[in-house]
Amino acid sequence: MVKGIKDFEFQNDCVDFLIQKTVERDSKKVITVKAPTGAGKTIILIKYIDEYLNNTDNNTAFVWLCPGKGDLEEQSKEQMERITPQRDTRNLLYSLLTGFTPGSITFINWELVTKRGNNALKDGERQNLFDRIADAHKEGTNFVVIIDEEHTNNTSKANDIINAFAAKNIIRVSATANKVSHQEYYEIPEDEVINAGLITRAIYVNEGVDEDKQIVNDYDYLLDLADEKRKEIAENYKLVGANIRPLVLIQFPAGQSETIKAVEEKLESLGYTYDNGMVNIWMSDDKMVADDLTALDGTPAFLLMKQAISTGWDCPRAKILVKLREGGSEEFQIQTIGRIRRMPERKHYGINVLDFCYLYTLDTKYKEGVLSSLxxxxxxxxxxxxxxxxxxxxxxxxxxxDYDGLGERETLLKVHEYFKITYSLTGNKENNKVNLAGAGYNFDEEIDSHILRGIFRTTEELTKQDAQRQIVMKTQVNTHTHGIYLLHAIDEIKKVTGMQSQKVKAILERMFRKGKNNKYKFLALDTNAFYAFIINNTQKLKMDFKHVTSQMNVQQSFxxxxxxxxxxxxxxxxxxxxxxxxxxxxxxxxxxxxxxxxxxxxxxxxxxxxxxxxxxxxxxxxxxxxxxxxxxxxxxxxxxxxxxxxxxxxxxxxxxxxxxxxxxxxxxxxxxxxxxxxxxxxxxxxxxxxxxxxxxxxxxxxxxxxxxxxxxxxxxxxxxxxxxxxxxxxxxxx
The missing domain is CATH 3.40.1350 (Trna Endonuclease; Chain: A, domain 1)
Known part of the structure; x- marks a missing residue:
């Protein structure tokens, strides 16, 4: 095995499996390894390549494909050069100049070869890539392709490039992989990585969230909890003599400017700003990252980020993740947890507050994220x-x-008639409320959230939606904060109707919101109650609007x-x-x-x-x-x-x-x-x-x-x- 780094049995077992399957002639072409974040998949792959080249005919060229976010291909290449300096590591442009030679390991950023509009690989170079692959095949060189976090680049262009290598084996390593019949499969148990001290002993979700307390502002409430926890972790690092500054990741699903601004203002009220270096931001269109961000004692205490860096970026001092909602009901992507699971000194301290990581979110569903077609x-x-x-x-x-369907009045008439007939609605607003409530409509004047709270040892436990660990949080309607939620709800309805958002909103207001014109009004909800009604009933309204559109239209009058x-x-x-x-x-x-x-x-x-x-x-x-x-x-x-x-x-x-x-x-x-x-x-x-x-x-x-x-x-x-x-x-x- 490679010298100079600590050996873990689960890593060596995985290396042995990869060697066995890539040497056997009757093994399946694709080999999938499910490796939890923190298992050291880069180390495993480096050990595997070194062992393979040491013990086979050495007539194999390796191609290592990495996600584009976070410059992971450079990180992986530098790590291999440090651990196995004798190996021929290179980037794509070098291999385009010299060819894919036996024994070489070419690290390629996916975006270099797949992203539309990226000129890093021009037409001539792209053709040269296929030429170089063909030259290697003529020379009798075999390829083994390693695909790191492949699900992030599941495109036809990516498949074309993978297919062009005609690899002897394709090795996929991902934290979110499934076992399927046409692939070899190996899974590293999360428990073994925990027991090795490489990742936290557990994930604490929504610690301190009080179900008896009405939330006035989601962002303020969660950020206050996160900051208190950050300070507690920092104090405990001092007690054990560790010079580590814990980092809070604040994740925005869409990165809407209104949400970001609200969070920046909240952090500033707590004393954290871009100017004093305590806040950094990493968005696709805005990036302000300190040089010492990933250092254990780095200056920034908060990093504002999008889902984009859920893979391919490591910062072991990140201990807390705050996932904010920009819509009424969203799903939490499990792989994002990986960013806060690593132990900064690759060991447990025997103190829960340091050996746990912390997630604060009002999301209601958890899933393992986007999976590749493979x-x-x-x-x-x-x-x-x-x-x-x-x-x-x-x-x-x-x-x-040139034609955009019925006008607003005609559309209102159709929708109004559907609700009138379906729910037996009349001019009596009290009776209408009883009928709608009886049909399942929610009339709480607060935003309801069924959220998880508790300690989870593994990420798999998070996906099980344990009802016994769910609590109901009620958020007081705030028309400023929840204006974004309302727009999200209206956009959900818009998707099934094809109507413009403003038209959907106008129809909902004419039927359910207090106003001067009572002609089409079934309810007369005040502003806060209207916001809560639409946000809490988004899925039911969406289905009703879908039924409206599905009514048989006279196509002959097209x-x-x-x-x-x-x-x-x-x-x-x-x-x-x-x-x-x-x-x-x-x-x-x-x-x-x-x-x-x-x-x-x-x-x-x-x-x-x-x-x-x-x-x-x-x-x-x-x-x-x-x-x-x-x-x-x-x-x-x-x-x-x-x-x-x-x-x-x-x-x-x-x-x-x-x-x-x-x-x-x-x-x-x-x-x-x-x-x-x-x-x-x-x-x-x-x-x-x-x-x-x-x-x-x-x-x-x-x-x-x-x-x-x-x-x-x-x-x-x-x-x-x-x-x-x-x-x-x-x-x-x-």
């Missing part, structure tokens, strides 16, 4: 279009941006002509596939080498799988093609909702028959035990648009659904229930 149960493979399908084209529709363009089937496509025991090729699919591995329960819905097999075994079918779900390169059709807002939908399949007919098929969830499996509330509006489009362009079409694993088709009159006579066995029409 973490899921499928892989990607590039397929190429058959010659007989090339040249096929259809007219695709695009939104006509008052605009959609924009049009020509659609052709892409000549190549990346397809998801998963391993199957018996792989068989589909003869009639539009792309070469499309097999049953692409048509599994991991990559296709049940009606899609049934339909593809039906096409493959149908003598009347010449070829069939699965259209994409979104994107300008795919076939799209414009439909309008009940508010006459334009949306695009993408028919699932294009089928060419031997008799020259072109069919377009949209698959939807069918029925099981008499219950609908369809989750698309806009199915009726899409049906009408599909019918109009097919008639206009002389195409055959149909909606296809499943029941008892049999397919049924409808292309006449829309009906939700499959018991309706318009749903017939697919063999009768197609």
């Amino acid at each position: 973490d899921k149960a499928y892989q990607l493979r590039r397929l190429f279009l058959k010659d007989e399908v090339k040249g096929f084209s259809l007219t695709k529709e695009l939104r006509n941006l 008052v605009l002509e959609p924009k049009t363009d020509t659609f052709t089937i892409p000549e190549q496509e990346m397809y998801k596939f998963s391993e199957v025991k018996k792989e068989q090729e589909f003869r009639l699919y539009a792309y070469w080498k499309y097999t049953t591995a692409f048509c599994t329960d991991r990559t296709r819905s049940l009606p899609e799988r049934l339909f593809e097999r039906y096409c493959e075994n149908n003598r009347e079918v010449k070829w069939f093609y699965k259209n994409g779900d979104a994107g300008q390169q795919y076939l799209s059709i414009v439909y309008t909702d009940a508010l006459q807002k334009q949306w695009l939908f993408y028919p699932d399949y294009i089928v060419q028959k031997e008799n020259g007919e072109t069919w377009l098929i949209e698959t939807k969830g069918g029925e099981a035990s008499g219950h609908s499996k369809n989750i698309d509330m806009q199915m009726g509006n899409k049906f009408l648009a599909f019918k109009r489009y097919a008639e206009q362009y002389g195409l055959k079409w149909g909606f296809v659904r499943d029941e008892d694993e049999q397919l049924y088709i409808n292309n006449t009159e829309f009906a939700e229930s499959m018991a309706d006579e318009h749903w017939v066995a697919i063999e009768e029409k197609f």
Whole structure:
């Protein structure tokens, strides 16, 4: 093993596993290591590379891909040079000049090769990258690609670069990885890293938060708690003779200027400012970071940051994380905890306040964050279009941006009528409140938050949403602070309606807020009560507005002509596939080498799988093609909702028959035990648009659904229930 650094058994076990799997000929290509933050994944990888090069034929070049945030590739490269100075470490530009030689380790910042608009790797250099890879292959050099925190760069461009190396093995190391069948998998238990003293013994969430106390201002309340804890930790470091200044991280999900300003003013009232060096900021558009920020005795006591530096940045003195909300209900990304879990001197002190880390947040949900497609149960493979399908084209529709749906008054009438009928609302506001409350609407005049409080030994415990450790916090409405929450709530509703935020807000105010005009008013809430009503009921309002838009619109009265363009089937496509025991090729699919591995329960819905097999075994079918779900390169059709807002939908399949007919098929969830499996509330509006489009362009079409694993088709009159006579066995029409 590498000399000069402390050995930990769990690290050596992981190195042994990597050596074994990259030497074995029958091991799987991708090797995933789930390593908790603080486990020393950089040390593990350095030890592995050194051991591998010492004990194999040495005809391997290593490529180490790192996240762009935090200059992690330079940190990793410098650490390897310090620990194994005999190794040939280099950056990408050096390898572009000299080639990828056996025994070399090239550290690459992901953003250098994937970020749009980044000129660090110009077109000529990009081509040179592929040339250099090809040269290495000609020389017989093998590649092992190491992907550090790969989920942060899960893009097609990133996949193209990974695929170009045609690596013998790809080693992924991440704190948020899942075990899947097509990869080798190794997990370092978090308990072993804790027992080694490398990370805190526990995470204390919302210590001191009092459920009996009404919060007046979220930011003030949490920052006061964090500052008191920071001072307590600092005093205890002095008691054990450690020259360490604890750092508080303040995280803003979106980094909205109003939120940042409010926090800066609060910190200034506590005596912490940029001018006295106690406050630093690290945002994508604003960065003021002291030279000694990561030093154990660094000057800054507070760092304002966004989610962007949740990976690829280390500051072991960071002990407290304050995650502020910029909306009413947000999710906490578990991997952010890693920034405060490291022990600054790589040991426990035997004092809880120093051996714990602290999280203050009013978030209600915790999740492990964005996972890579490689973490899921499928892989990607590039397929190429058959010659007989090339040249096929259809007219695709695009939104006509000159038309913006119903006006504000017409929209208000639609929404008002829906609420009136659905909840039996009248001119009696007291009765209306009773009816809405009975239907689940919350009329608390405070902002409710169901938050976690307690001590958690591992990050996994945080994701379990333990109801016994939840408390309800009530925040007094503050129209200044909660103005941001209100905008967030309105934006959530806007997403399902396509309406402008101001129009959504105006409609809500006309129906529920106290005002002079009572014509459309169901409630007359004062300002604070109105804010609380909208924020506390965001999800319910969102669903009601979604129901409004899903009402059947008369598509034939379409008052605009959609924009049009020509659609052709892409000549190549990346397809998801998963391993199957018996792989068989589909003869009639539009792309070469499309097999049953692409048509599994991991990559296709049940009606899609049934339909593809039906096409493959149908003598009347010449070829069939699965259209994409979104994107300008795919076939799209414009439909309008009940508010006459334009949306695009993408028919699932294009089928060419031997008799020259072109069919377009949209698959939807069918029925099981008499219950609908369809989750698309806009199915009726899409049906009408599909019918109009097919008639206009002389195409055959149909909606296809499943029941008892049999397919049924409808292309006449829309009906939700499959018991309706318009749903017939697919063999009768197609």
